[in-house]
Amino acid sequence: MIVRHFTVSGRVQGVGFRAATCDTARRLGLNGWVRNLADGRVEIMASGEQTALDSLRDWLGDGPTLARVSQTIEHDTPETTDLPTPFAIR
Secondary structure, three states, X not given: OEEEEEEEEEEOOOOOHHHHHHHHHHHOOOEEEEEEOOOOXXXXXXXXXXXXHHHHHHHHOOOOXXXXXXXXXXXXXXXXXXXXXXXXXX
């Protein structure tokens, strides 16, 4: 399993971004979570297969219809076993 951390900037809060991310991640078979940050960004921690994580990254670049993503930052992280199954909103 690969674990990846994402932060997404832009108009990403108050537009259904967390719910849509959760639905997308579950559809892709990923474990992990999504949450809003106090500075207006959205943070995602996801684990799964490389192709599924790549698909999530591609989706995060656009997000749901009302979102306006300006930047997506991605980092691989050490493998962890405490990520929720199924994917959850925090």
